[in-house]
Amino acid sequence: AQSVTQPDIHITVSEGASLELRCNYSYGATPYLFWYVQSPGQGLQLLLKYFSGDTLVQGIKGFEAEFKRSQSSFNLRKPSVHWSDAAEYFCAVGDGVRSGNTPLVFGKGTRLSVIA
C-alpha cells in the first residue's frame, strides 16, 4: 500500500530564509508525486507535481521539488520564504501505473510559520 511520511509537523522560518519540507513515500512502482498547500479555511491548492522526466520540478509561487528515487523522497524547497507562504503543506502520492482515476494518499502535513 502507498504511504507518505512528512517527518516535520511544524516548521518556523524567518522571512527571506530558505525552506525545505521533507517528504518520503512508500510505493512499489513509479509514483506520481504532488505537493499541495492549504491556507487557513481554504481547500488544497496544487503547488507542483512529478510524473516523469526531469526530477527537479518547478511549481507555482517560486516552489520547486526534487524527486529522488534512491531515497524515496520528494522534498519541497523555496530559496526565499515570504510571510504569505505561512500555511499547511501536504505531500501526496498517486498510482503511476494503474490506468483510470485513483485516489491520492496524503501525508499528515507540515505547518509552516514565518516570522519577521
Added chain:
Amino acid sequence: DAGVIQSPRHEVTEMGQEVTLRCKPISGHNSLFWYRQTMMRGLELLIYFNNNVPIDDSGMPEDRFSAKMPNASFSTLKIQPSEPRDSAVYFCASSSRTSGSLSVKTGELFFGEGSRLTVL
C-alpha cells in the same frame, strides 16, 4: 472556470441530527472523491466514484455515513445520525485522469473549499 463547489461551508448541528453535504465537481471530470480532515488523523479518503459509480467506500467510518452520485455533476455525503466525533472538515475533490493531456492524466485532484461540520 468554476472549481469544485461545496455546500454548506459551515454546518453546526446537534447530535442525532441528519447532515447532508453537497458537492458539484468540475465539469468534464469523471472522478469524485470525498475526504475528511481532522487534526488527529489528517486527510482521510472516505469514498470515491468513477463515472458516478462508487469504487471504494472502505474509508467510510460506519453505516451512519452514506454517499451518492446520481449524476456527473452532483454528489452528496450524508451522516445520519450525526455524532460529535464526526466534527471535521469534509472535502470534495474531482479529477479527470482518463482523458485530456498527459499532464492531466497524472490524477491531480482539484479540491473544493470544504464543509466544516460541528456536531454539538
